[in-house]
Amino acid sequence: MNDFVQINDVSRLFGPNLSTGEKIAARLGGKVETRSVRAVSDVTLSVRRGETLGLVGESGCGKSTLGRLIAGILSPTSGTVSIDGASVMQNGTKVTTRVQTVFQDPFASLDPRMKVGDTVSEGPIAHGLTTKSNARTYVAEWFERVGLDPVWVDRYPHQFSGGQRQRIAIARALAMQPDVLICDEPVASLDVSIQAQIINLFLELTRDLRLTTVFISHDLSVVQHVSDRVAVMYLGRIVELGPVAEVFGNPAHPYTAALFGSVPKLVLDADELVRFDTIEGEVPSPLSPPSGCYYHPRCPLATAECRAKQPVTQPVSDLRAVACHNSEKQLAKTSAI
Amino acid sequence: MTDPVLSVQNLRTHFFTRAGVVKAVDDVSFDLAPGEIMGLVGESGSGKTVTGFSLLGLVDEPGRIVEGSIRLQGTELTTLSDVELRKRRGREISMIFQDPIATLNPMLTIGQQMRLAIDAHERLSKRAAEARSAQLLEQVGIPSASARLRAYPHEFSGGMRQRVAIAIALLHRPAVIVADEPTTALDVSIQAQILFQMRDLAAETGTALIWISHDLAVVSSLASKLAVMYAGRIVEQGPTATLLRDPRHPYTAGLIASLPAMTAPGTPLTQIPGTTPSLLSLPPGCPFAPRCEFATQACMAEPEMQTAGGRGWRCFHPVGHTAEALT
Numbered sequence: 001m002n003d004f005v006q007i008n009d010v011s012r013l014f015g016p017n018l019s020t021g022e023k024i025a026a027r028l029g030g031k032v033e034t035r036s037v038r039a040v041s042d043v044t045l046s047v048r049r050g051e052t053l054g055l056v057g058e059s060g061c062g063k064s065t066l067g068r069l070i071a072g073i074l075s076p077t078s079g080t081v082s083i084d085g086a087s088v089m090q091n092g093t094k095v096t097t098r099v100q101t102v103f104q105d106p107f108a109s110l111d112p113r114m115k116v117g118d119t120v121s122e123g124p125i126a127h128g129l130t131t132k133s134n135a136r137t138y139v140a141e142w143f144e145r146v147g148l149d150p151v152w153v154d155r156y157p158h159q160f161s162g163g164q165r166q167r168i169a170i171a172r173a174l175a176m177q178p179d180v181l182i183c184d185e186p187v188a189s190l191d192v193s194i195q196a197q198i199i200n201l202f203l204e205l206t207r208d209l210r211l212t213t214v215f216i217s218h219d220l221s222v223v224q225h226v227s228d229r230v231a232v233m234y235l236g237r238i239v240e241l242g243p244v245a246e247v248f249g250n251p252a253h254p255y256t257a258a259l260f261g262s263v264p265k266l267v268l269d270a271d272e273l274v275r276f277d278t279i280e281g282e283v284p285s286p287l288s289p290p291s292g293c294y295y296h297p298r299c300p301l302a303t304a305e306c307r308a309k310q311p312v313t314q315p316v317s318d319l320r321a322v323a324c325h326n327s328e329k330q331l332a333k334t335s336a337i
Numbered sequence: 338m339t340d341p342v343l344s345v346q347n348l349r350t351h352f353f354t355r356a357g358v359v360k361a362v363d364d365v366s367f368d369l370a371p372g373e374i375m376g377l378v379g380e381s382g383s384g385k386t387v388t389g390f391s392l393l394g395l396v397d398e399p400g401r402i403v404e405g406s407i408r409l410q411g412t413e414l415t416t417l418s419d420v421e422l423r424k425r426r427g428r429e430i431s432m433i434f435q436d437p438i439a440t441l442n443p444m445l446t447i448g449q450q451m452r453l454a455i456d457a458h459e460r461l462s463k464r465a466a467e468a469r470s471a472q473l474l475e476q477v478g479i480p481s482a483s484a485r486l487r488a489y490p491h492e493f494s495g496g497m498r499q500r501v502a503i504a505i506a507l508l509h510r511p512a513v514i515v516a517d518e519p520t521t522a523l524d525v526s527i528q529a530q531i532l533f534q535m536r537d538l539a540a541e542t543g544t545a546l547i548w549i550s551h552d553l554a555v556v557s558s559l560a561s562k563l564a565v566m567y568a569g570r571i572v573e574q575g576p577t578a579t580l581l582r583d584p585r586h587p588y589t590a591g592l593i594a595s596l597p598a599m600t601a602p603g604t605p606l607t608q609i610p611g612t613t614p615s616l617l618s619l620p621p622g623c624p625f626a627p628r629c630e631f632a633t634q635a636c637m638a639e640p641e642m643q644t645a646g647g648r649g650w651r652c653f654h655p656v657g658h659t660a661e662a663l664t
Contacts, residue, residue, distance in 0.1 A: 058524040161612050191380040192551060196595035196608040203605060218525065225597035225606070244602070262529035264554040265598060266581065273578050274558040278533055279526040282494055 003046035004212050005070065005180055010079030012040040012065055037286045039065040041236035043079075044313075047180075052206060052213040054227030054244060056220055056259070058283055062236040064184055067216045071101045071182045083180055097127050100173035104185035106165030110157040110172075117153025120172045129177060142171040147201060163194035167201065174205065180212045187222060199226060220263050224248055229319075232256045235286055235294040238313070242320030250334050252322040255295045257334055293325065301326040340411075341368035342512045342545050343392070343430075348405035350384075350391045359616045361387040361400065363569040366642070369513065374539055374546040376556030376577065378592075379566035380613055385549045388566070389515040392547070393432055394422045410512055428458045431506040435518040437498035441490040447474075447501055448486030454505050473504040478534055496527035503535070510542060517549045532558055553592060557581060565589050568614060568624035575648030585650035585658070587629045623652070631656075 015036040018026065026032040040062045047053045055063045068074040070081055072094030081088045083098050103109040110119055120142060121135040130138040140150035146167040157165060166186060173181060186202070187195040203226060206213050217223050223230060223244070230247050232240045232255065240253040251257040258279040265275050281298040284290055290297050296306040305325050313323040316331070324330065350362035362384045369375055379385040390396050392407060394414060407414040409430055414422065434440050442450055451470040455461055461469070467486060474482035477500040490498055499519060506514050516535075520528040536559055539546050550556045556563065557577050564574040565586065573586040584590040593599065594607040611628040614620060620627050626636040631654040640651045 058526060163612060191613065192553075192592060193380060193595060193609040194612065196597075196606040197610075199597070200605045200608055203603065220525070221597040225600070225602050259526060262526045264529070264532070264552075264558040266554045266557060266593075266596065268582050268593075273581065274554055276529050276532070276558060278529040282496060282527065283524070 004049040004051075004084055005047040005214075006080075006082045006085075007043055007045040007066075007070060008080045008082070010040060010043045010066075010069055010076045010081060011038060012062075012069055012074060013038055013077045033287070035287050038236050038289075039286070040069060040076075043236075043238055045231060045238065045241070047212055047214060049179075049212055050210050051229065052215055052227045054223035054230040055214060055216045055233065056218065056223050056230060057233035058218065058259070060235075060283060060286060061233040063216050063233050066233070067101070067182045067184050067214055070180070070214055071099050072096065073101065097123070097176050098178050099180040099182060100176050100178040101182040101184060102166070102169050102173050102186045104188050106162060106169050106189070107157075109169055110165060112157050114156075115154050116157060116160070116168050119157075120153075120168065120175050123172070123176050127176065129175070139171075139175065142175045145174070145205070146171045161194075162190050163197060166190060166198055170198075170201070170205070174209070178211070180214070181206070182214045182216070184216045185218070186215075188217065188219065195222070202226060220248070220260060221265075232259065235283065235289055237294065237323065239295065239324065240320075240322045241313075242316070242322075246320060250331060252316050252320065252327040252331050253295075253324045254299045254301050254326070254330050257330060258298075293323075301329055339370055341408075342371045342373075342410055343369040344406075344408040345392070346406045346408075348388070348391060348407065349403045350387050350396055350400060351403050352400040354399055354617075357617050360569050360619075361616060362391060364642075365405075365566075365569075365571050367564055367571065367574060369545045369547065371512070372539065372543045372545055373562070374536075374548060374560045376560030376563045377547055377549045377566065378551065378553060378556055378563060380551060382568075382613055382616060383566040384569040385566050386517055389432065389517050389547065389549055392513075392515055393426055393430060394419075395432075424458070427454060427511070428509040429511050430513045430515070431509070431511045433499075433502050433506050433514060433516040433519045435521055437495060437502045437522070438490070440502050441498060443490050446487050446489055447493075451486070451505055451508065454508050458509055469508070470504075473507055474501070476538065477501075477504045477507070478530070479504075494527075496523050496531065499523060499527075499531060500534075503531075503538075507538070507542065507544070511544060513545045513547065515547045515549070518551070519548075520555065521550070521552075528555070535559060553581070553596065565592070568619060569616060570624070570651060571642070571649070572625065572652070573648075573650045575650075579648065583657070585648065585655040586625075586652045587631050587654070587656055588625050590656045591628075 013036045016033050022032045026034050043066060057063045069076050072088040075089050075092045088096055117139045120139045124130045125132055125135055139153055143150045148167050187198050215226055227244045230244045231238050234255050240247055240256045247256060248260050261277040262279055263276060267275055279298060292308050293306045293311050296302040311323045311325050313321050315321050346366050348362055348365045352359040352361055365388055377385045391402055402415055448470060452466050455466050470486055471483040479485055479500055520531050548556050548559055560577050563577050563580050564571045567588050573589045584593060591609040600606050609628055614624055622637040623640050626632040635653045640653050642649045642651050
């Protein structure tokens with residue numbers, strides 16, 4: 001199988017934006033934050049053509065930053081992202097339209113003063129996918145495709161509900177005829193009954209248009225439902241990667257096990273209606289991450305090795321990889337249950 | 338059976354806006370026993386937050402409670418003056434909000450804020466107030482509590498701030514706490530910690546809890562009974578386990594069925610068609626009828642709450658039953 005999207009040893013640092021005064025103060029020993037945050041740290045990853053890769057983790061783990069790096073919205077500090085062999089960025093600018101993004105908040109991602117039809121046709125006209133005179137029919141086709149009435153093209157965003165706005169945002173991304181779609185928490189701001197509608201639309205579109213997708217979400221049950229493979233992130237690093245059923249069913253990393261275990265799950269046919277466990281402690285500050293494995297202060301399996309040495313990513317099987325010194329212990333533990 | 342600590346009967350809270358009357362809470366009734374945890378579930382705009390606000394007398398203009406009764410430990414709250422209500426708020430009933438950043442004053446230390454909350458209802462020496470504050474912070478799981486009293490809100494993480502808000506709500510050992518989506522803004526690992534802690538705290542202190550949330554699995558992990566709201570009304574209520582396993586209202590059944598965990602991965606989810614109606618232009622009769630697969634001519638009239646066997650439902654066509662067989 002070919003690796004369609006290649007993410008090669010990508011890192012992204014965010015430094016503080018210091019004013020001249022702050023720089024002088026820092027030089028003179030004032031209390032100014034000069035440390036950088038490594039939001040994404042040495043990530044190597046590939047997505048196959050037509051596959052949906054889920055990206056999960058808690059807030060601040062770098063999943064959205066990684067999504068933006070793949071989408072060419074941010075440029076990596078080091079490393080490269082390429083689609084079908086061609087680099088997404090050149091000299092700090094995005095040079096492809098083959099990757100498009102759907103964002104979390106459909107209230108913030110649509111221009112409130114632009115008719116939604118114009119929002120959807122703006123990109124395709126600029127890139128020659130349609131002409132100004134054909135734009136209406138072009139947009140109408142995409143509106144129908146995402147389940148919107150084509151007569152609504154002259155309306156403004158405020159005239160739509162949250163679910164409808166997310167459909168417009170999806171139409172805008174798809175009208176660019178991308179090969180790769182980055183979905184950054186696309187259902188997080190929607191009501192439960194609307195979430196199901198958008199997830200169904202998403203499943204239908206990725207199948208019919210043979211899209212390659214990166215699906216970012218903190219909601220593990222949604223990711224579990226839509227993804228083929230999943231990558232679990234912690235403090236900027238990918239700690240585990242593999243087919244979604246195997247990773248969640250039999251985690252090789254203690255963090256994956258704890259994260260999945262901490263989500264309350266309804267089990268209607270069991271005695272105990274809701275199941276979940278807790279993880280100890282909190283995610284440490286990315287400004288001063290712990291030594292060795294970033295997860296060791298919270299990890300029940302941590303040893304001296306974990307405190308001293310950062311684990312390298314190793315294959316567990318053909319399709320799975322994990323960055324943990326004690327993954328065998330973890331696998332034995334989870335399969336025992 | 339013990340007397341309920343809180344009894345709400347036929348509560349209606351309406352907002353008189355220029356666009357028309359918004360019936361945010363319309364004929365809501367429930368009882369809460371001492372130490373009981375009730376989950377209030379619904380989507381945005383279903384009236385669950387306004388219900389919580391009504392209980393504390395926090396509904397602002399242009400909204401007001403137009404009808405109904407709220408009895409807290411035997412006292413009718415709806416007819417009390419603002420002064421009388423303030424004496425009870427925080428002492429007998431308190432609230433935890435969704436966003437712990439907006440709840441806490443960024444300019445005061447945690448200790449000062451807890452002191453203010455204590456002073457509102459009690460005269461305590463500085464030492465006694467600090468001791469009580471520290472003890473509560475410890476109880477909600479904040480390490481080195483007495484030192485943390487001198488810290489400001491920005492020095493805490495989101496999860497820790499929510500713990501502080503919970504500690505403040507517990508200061509006067511209120512009979513009832515209303516918690517409005519308290520874990521929605523938090524990460525799942527922190528949410529799990531707080532859920533476990535709340536379960537223990539409620540059992541230890543005997544405080545009754547109303548847990549408002551849109552997440553069925555989260556509320557069900559705590560609550561012994563549930564009330565499901567739709568368009569300002571409670572459409573179904575009953576013990577958590579029976580309500581989830583055998584829902585009567587088609588909306589409840591739809592909510593449960595639409596959870597991703599209920600369908601095999603990669604296959605289409607069961608979805609409820611349409612969208613929640615605007616409270617300004619509700620359809621006649623049952624507000625869920627336009628989205629309901631069981632709707633008939635009968636649903637053009639508004640269904641009353643039917644009760645039997647400790648459960649209630651507002652529907653002419655309860656799922657899997659004929660209406661007559663149940664009553």
